[in-house]
Amino acid sequence: MGTKLNLLLCVWGLLLGCTVGRFVVEKNSLRVTAPSSLKGTYECAIGNFGVPMYGGTLVGSVLYPKVNQKGCLNFTDVNFQSKPGGFPTFLLVDRGDCYFTLKAWNAQNGGAAAILVADDKAETLITMDTPEEGKGTDDDYVENISIPSVLISKSLGDSIKKALSDGEMVNMNLDWREALPHPDDRVEYELWTNSNDECGQKCDSLINFLKDFKGVAQLLERKGFTQFTPRYITWFCPEAFLLSKQCKSQCINNGRYCAPDPEQDFSSGYDGKDVVVQNLRQACFYKVANESGKPWQWWDYVTDFSIRCPMKEKKYTEECSDQVIKSLGADLKKIKDCIGDPHADVENPVLKAEQEAQIGKGTRGDVTILPTLVINNRQYRGKLSRPAVLKAICAGFLETTEPSVCLTPEMETDECLVNNGGCWKEKSSNITACRDTFRGRVCECPVVQNVKFVGDGYTHCEASGTLSCDFNNGGCWKGSQGGRAYTACLDDYRKGCTCPPGFKGDGVQSCEDIDECQEKTACQCPGCKCKNTWGSYECKCGSGLFYSRENDTCLGAYSATGVSIWMIILIVVVAVSGGYAFYKYRIQRYMDSEIRAIMAQYMPLDNQPEESNQVHHNI
Structure with missing residues (x-):
């Protein structure tokens, strides 16, 4: 067809x-890596059947069969399947005698990972297509071809055959990464x-x-x-x-x-x-x-x-x-x-x-x-x-x-699943710089819940911004004990890791509790009893006195002026109460005088003298 x-x-x-078009042969790259005499990059034409590995590459070692060199018969006595640790097999066959698809089908059944068809004459590369309907398609094998197939030039095919006959291993890389824009x-x-x-x-x-x-x-x-x-x-x-x-x-x-x-x-x-x-x-x-x-x-x-x-x-x-x-x-x-x-x-x-x-x-x-x-x-x-x-x-x-x-x-295959792709990863969480893409992994510090991590992506990444302590505590020390929790992460304008008050250390690996009692940095007032706690301390005064942490001192029953605390409190209460009573009295007097003044405009009051000049109205 x-x-x-x-x-x-x-x-x-x-x-x-009108404009005369042209048929374009689609190609991918073939790079020979060994032997040194053949090293270089060559063109090959992509077959219109099988599965080209668009966007990817395939490394293999070339094999040219001693018999059935055109690949038109089943490879019943050989197995091209690569052994563990070895390169996949690229089977090289010659053009001619049968359809391209049949060559690929036989190569695939023999265990080859790809098929290279060497042209039988010096010409520009052509596209290997499927047979016309009704010709060589009695079976549905064409639709089952799953290996990539390429056509190479006669000169390259001859060079590969010579190298193989000389006992040299021919390794190559089939590259489809640029086959599509x-x-x-x-x-x-x-x-x-x-x-x-x-x-x-x-x-x-x-x-x-x-x-x-x-x-x-x-x-x-x-x-x-x-x-x-x-x-x-x-x-x-x-x-x-x-x-x-x-x-x-x-x-x-x-x-x-x-x-x-x-x-x-x-x-x-x-x-x-x-x-x-x-x-x-x-x-x-x-x-x-x-x-x-x-x-x-x-x-x-x-x-x-x-x-x-x-x-x-x-x-x-x-x-x-x-x-x-x-x-x-x-x-x-x-x-x-x-x-x-x-x-x-x-x-x-x-x-x-x-x-x-x-x-x-x-x-x-x-x-x-x-x-x-x-x-x-x-x-x-x-x-x-x-x-x-x-x-x-x-x-x-x-x-x-x-x-x-x-x-x-x-x-x-997700390349980040193996050794995290060689990228940075936070040990105590699943945050990683490895991101798998269609063409391979990239190491980029991630953005997690609007928090951007910065770094080279390979050796380190650290959270930035005001939410940096939300992820692995910003890489800083944190601990909890007895219902108390402390962190060395500074989530403000300062940033970084600093042990909180009551602790000493680098803030990253560790923060150790400071014994304020032993180091005599607190609770030094006369008669005080000091007890160290994790991250803090407790100080108690004798004889019912009260400890003031701010001044590191005990407040007794009387202050320096001789007035007891309770007396001060009582005086304050009395003063407030008296002030409030006086305020109510003044308000009441003011309201009474205002009401009397208003009523006096309409009737004489008992304690108000009558006016001598009254006004009479004639009827």
């Missing part, structure tokens, strides 16, 4: 008469797909991938970690063949947008134009969902449609599609407006944009293999499986910005 599609796209590109904290990716579900193993694996990857894709999209765009490959029919049976069966909009017939039978079953219309419907669903702020709903639509409307059950129809759209609550009218009239002799803006996007721009290259995943404008190579694709997407994040899903055990 891939070859046929390539040819169709080449014809389409020539007929289009990782410029920022968001990954942009596209999936060039197809709604056809009757193309055999490739269609089945694509549908299974969509169902399996839906959950993680929607999670990443909802949280803003990724920006996903579905894409659909189409081509147009040359004008000279517009009236042909092939174009009428496979194209819409008067030959502008075409797709292959699902059964390769123009007289029965569904036609290529049915596939184009459904592709358009899926693209329009995404467009409308994206405009409503819910682009992740596309995954629900395509997976539900594949379940509810399969070709084999004759449900691959517009009516079934409408039911799926309505069940998801999407705007059916907007989607139909986007689809337009497939029979009209006009351009469809959505499909036209898809055709233009197929031509490679920048580092991406033309999309000629279906399906194709494009991550950060670079084509993904390898099988479509949830772990493999997620690992590749995770490799597209800027270092240290990967979401937590990229650090799950199925994705990688």
